[in-house]
Amino acid sequence: MLTKRDDSTSECALPVARCVGLICVATAAGALLTGCGRADDNAAGATAVQAAELAPMSPSASAPTSASASMSMSMPPSASASGGNLARDQAERKALLEKVKVGYGDALSAAVAKVSASKLVSIELKGGSKGPRWEAEVATADGTAHTVRVDAVTGKADQAQAETEQDNDDRAKLADRLKKATVTAQQAAQTATDKTKGTVTALELQGTHGGTPEWSVDVVTNGDWKKTTFGIDAVNRKITREHVDQD
Incomplete structure (x- = not known):
């Protein structure tokens, strides 16, 4: 006896399989298109980044500002304060002289006043x-020598202190030097400042090999703060030497 075959299952199965296949193909195609779209977006983004990197910086960009600030911070303080670089010795002279209220002349008078009938030998x-x-x-x-300190701001002089390291020979040589020196400290300073305008910062009566005493005078010029040392003959008041300290 023959049994009738039910083909409904087969007939339905085939279309379902085909539908599933079509859905898979469509999904794959969609994914491909989406992938392509993302790739295009990524490419466009990369191109935009490259264009931005290659584009010239605008005047308001921060890099030049930072560079300018760095250069400003690296400038020496002396350059910005005075309009030019100062050597260390020059800067020290400038800083010192800006604090001084009492010049060498007043300090000299205050010092000799502390020792009766005395004359200046040196001041610095x-x-x-x-x-x-x-x-x-x-x-x-x-x-007989004494040392005296004078405040360069108030002009007050301390008590004189006798020089303890002098012997008889030292005293004799100094006495001879003072006797021969007919040019005063003030006259020697005036001779030096007539040649170079500035501030007297040191004076000293020195001996020479020829036996004629000589005044050594230091003058610091304002502006460049360089020191010029003069040798002034303590008898005829002539300039015997002149040296500019470039530091």
């Missing part, structure tokens, strides 16, 4: 933690 402006001061050496006619 110095700095320190307590402020600027004049360190002076004065001596009597017999060559």
Whole structure:
């Protein structure tokens, strides 16, 4: 006996399989298109980034500003303050002299007033933690020397201190030097500043090999703060030497 075959399952199965296949193909195609779209977007983004990197920076960009700030910070303080670079010695002289209120002349008078009948042997402006001061050496006619410190701001002079390291020979030589020197410290300073305008920062009566005493005078010029040292004959007041310290 023959049994009738039910083909409904087969007939339905085939279309379903075909539908599933078509859906898969469509999905794959969609994914491909989406992938292509993303690739295009990525390519476009990369192109935009490259264009931005290659484009010239605008004037308002931050890089030049940062560079300018860096250059400004690297400039030496002395260059911005004075319009030019100063050597260390020049900067120190400038800083010291800007604090001084009492010049060498007043300091000299205050120093010799501390020792009766004395004359100036040397005076020099110095700095320190307590402020600027004049360190002076004065001596009597017999060559006995004393040191006196004078405040370069107030003009107050400390008590004179006798020189403890002098022997008889030292006193005799100093007495002879003072006797021969007919040019005063003030006259020597005037001769030096007539040649170079500036501030006297040191004076010293020195001996020479020829036996004629000589004044050594330091003058600092304002503006460049260089020091010029003069040799002034202590008898005829002539300039014997002149040296400019370039530092």
